[in-house]
Amino acid sequence: xxxxxxxxxxxxxxxRGVLNYYxxxxxxxxxxxxxxxTMYQWFYLLxxxxxxxxLYFHMWETDVKCFVEEVPDETMISGKYKVEVYEEKxxxxxxxxxxxxxxxxxxxxxKTILSKYYTNEGQFVFTTHTPGEHYICLSxxxxxxxxxxxxxxxxxxxxxxxxxxxxxxxQAKEKLSELQLRVRQLLEQVEQITKEQNYQRTREERFRxxxxxxxxxxxxxxVAQTSILIVVGAWQMRHLKGFFEAKKLV
Numbered sequence: 001x002x003x004x005x006x007x008x009x010x011x012x013x014x015x016r017g018v019l020n021y022y023x024x025x026x027x028x029x030x031x032x033x034x035x036x037x038t039m040y041q042w043f044y045l046l047x048x049x050x051x052x053x054x055l056y057f058h059m060w061e062t063d064v065k066c067f068v069e070e071v072p073d074e075t076m077i078s079g080k081y082k083v084e085v086y087e088e089k090x091x092x093x094x095x096x097x098x099x100x101x102x103x104x105x106x107x108x109x110x111k112t113i114l115s116k117y118y119t120n121e122g123q124f125v126f127t128t129h130t131p132g133e134h135y136i137c138l139s140x141x142x143x144x145x146x147x148x149x150x151x152x153x154x155x156x157x158x159x160x161x162x163x164x165x166x167x168x169x170x171q172a173k174e175k176l177s178e179l180q181l182r183v184r185q186l187l188e189q190v191e192q193i194t195k196e197q198n199y200q201r202t203r204e205e206r207f208r209x210x211x212x213x214x215x216x217x218x219x220x221x222x223v224a225q226t227s228i229l230i231v232v233g234a235w236q237m238r239h240l241k242g243f244f245e246a247k248k249l250v
Contacts, residue, residue: 057156059140061099061149066137071160072199073131075192078164079103079156081138083120086151093153095120100141101154108132117141125164131199161192 059065069077083101084093097120105114107130114126128134140152162185171181 055155056153059138059152059154061140061152064137064139065154066135067156067158068133068135069158069160070133071128071131072195073128075128075161075195076125076164077128077134077136078123078125078159079136080123081118081121081157082155083140084153084155086153099150099152102139102141104137104139106135106137108134131202161195162188 057065071077081101082095083099085096085099086092087094099120101118101120101122103114103116103118103124104112105124105126106112107128109130113128113134114124116124118124136158138154138156140149165188167181167185170176170184176184
């Protein structure tokens with residue numbers, strides 16, 4: 001349910017990562033090596049470079065569509081959307097006044113960050129304060145009580161981190177040269193990468209703690225099971241011994 005620009009940014013990050021991996025692994029780390037990527041590896045790389053077209057999603061007036069963005073704290077997220085209504089006479093989706101959108105955003109603790117009504121085309125911006133999954137829910141400002149209504153097409157573009165900044169506006173406001181603007185972009189990219197690394201480190205620590213806790217619980221459960229089996233076995237042996245002695249079988 002995201003548009004082409006958001007999809008391009010996602011694929012560009014993946015492509016850059018794969019290209020950097022192959023560059024460092026095959027050329028930079030061993031310049032004398034003649035080893036080349038295999039056919040499967042090139043095929044995987046080509047899968048990351050598909051042709052792009054406009055992306056959107058459909059919904060009814062009474063529907064609610066939610067998206068999840070997993071980001072670190074102190075990260076700016078910007079979303080742009082455009083709502084179009086299906087016209088039965090022309091059989092096309094057209095922009096129509098009076099059809100707005102309610103945007104509801106919650107943090108990982110289910111606390112509301114933003115809850116606001118917008119027009120049929122708008123932009124919402126917010127900054128995260130808690131790392132984790134943030135829920136972005138869109139619902140038309142319809143007054144219908146039952147399902148159905150008009151069919152809508154919603155174009156959505158979500159930018160995260162430094163991609164959410166309008167650098168043209170920043171350049172005009174602060175009167176920065178091209179070089180200064182580029183340096184600022186690089187600094188903000190480095191800052192965002194640092195936030196991502198810290199967030200991944202936190203996730204790794206939380207996962208390791210969960211794994212160790214689960215491992216300890218499994219160990220103690222095995223010890224408890226073994227102890228119960230030993231106690232039950234000893235009791236059965238004693239009971240059978242008493243039974244045989246009472247029957248004078250031994």
